[in-house]
Amino acid sequence: MNYLQKAKKFKTKKRLGQNFLVDPNIIEKIIEESSLSKDDVVLEVGPGIGFVTEKIAQVATKILAVEIDEDAIEELKKLSYSNIKIINKDILKIDISELTDNPIKIIANIPYYITSPIIVHLLGEIDEIEHTNRKMVKEVILMVQYEVAQRIIANEMSASKEYGLLSILVNYWTKPELIAKVPAKSFYPVPKVDSALVKLKVREKPAIELKNPKLFRRVIQASFRMRRKTIKNALVNSGFDNSVINESLSQAGISSSIRGEKLSMHDFERIACAIEEIMDGKSKGKNPG
Numbered sequence: 001m002n003y004l005q006k007a008k009k010f011k012t013k014k015r016l017g018q019n020f021l022v023d024p025n026i027i028e029k030i031i032e033e034s035s036l037s038k039d040d041v042v043l044e045v046g047p048g049i050g051f052v053t054e055k056i057a058q059v060a061t062k063i064l065a066v067e068i069d070e071d072a073i074e075e076l077k078k079l080s081y082s083n084i085k086i087i088n089k090d091i092l093k094i095d096i097s098e099l100t101d102n103p104i105k106i107i108a109n110i111p112y113y114i115t116s117p118i119i120v121h122l123l124g125e126i127d128e129i130e131h132t133n134r135k136m137v138k139e140v141i142l143m144v145q146y147e148v149a150q151r152i153i154a155n156e157m158s159a160s161k162e163y164g165l166l167s168i169l170v171n172y173w174t175k176p177e178l179i180a181k182v183p184a185k186s187f188y189p190v191p192k193v194d195s196a197l198v199k200l201k202v203r204e205k206p207a208i209e210l211k212n213p214k215l216f217r218r219v220i221q222a223s224f225r226m227r228r229k230t231i232k233n234a235l236v237n238s239g240f241d242n243s244v245i246n247e248s249l250s251q252a253g254i255s256s257s258i259r260g261e262k263l264s265m266h267d268f269e270r271i272a273c274a275i276e277e278i279m280d281g282k283s284k285g286k287n288p289g
Helices: 003-008 024-034 051-057 070-076 112-123 132-136 146-153 165-173 213-225 231-237 242-252 265-286
Strands: 041-045 062-066 084-087 104-109 137-145 174-182 195-202
Touching: 003 051, 024 051, 024 104, 024 137, 024 174, 024 195, 041 051, 051 062, 051 104, 070 084, 112 132, 112 137, 112 146, 112 165, 132 137, 137 146, 137 174, 146 165, 146 174, 146 195, 165 174, 165 213, 165 265, 213 231, 213 265, 231 242, 242 265
Parallel strands: 041 062, 041 104, 062 084, 104 137
Antiparallel strands: 137 195, 174 195
């Protein structure tokens, strides 16, 4: 099939961020990395006019194709496979457990401007231990902007602009892997930036066991919201008590002059644990017995 010629016949919608993948080698790479079998149920987000969908249908037992564009849906309906179920709905409004009882694999080529909201919708926030969608997902094969892929796989050793909240969230709930950089010319219309194929393998348990996930989330949010400030100033300016932060950083063995972007997930865990312990101690001291 000449994917490029077929894509050119479809009137893409800029407002939906439509850029169809037309490189057959990358399409094959997606199928290969998905390791699909006849037992797999696949949720495809943003199938467009069905280039990847058709390949999935040849292997998986069922495809849940979530597409918001009604014109694209008319093209999807032309695919002659009985195992494709088309769902005309916004992925951000979908509860996966209402679609299937089976653990699923997700393959997604989504508008870049909603990448982070979709990742959060699928995985949940750090403090959402009982997240319905995440419980249904085995792994996600995601096409994202290359810069976003760098943020997803980043850690405290990466360039400061790459490491942040998204990095910690994704690594907390999954084992991320950058599979391949995908040049802009692999799409039609050709976007202004390169893309990347990323695999997120959902962990059975989070990367670290947290006593207080809400506090941990608050700490990392404060640290990256004011990423040019030192960890001490970022936390104090976000409402934490100055004396508590001084004592917590000392107890955690973290320099008060370091920036949050240089701290690992485990460093943030130690800070959050120290804050909780010190605050509990102060509370009990004020209310003996």
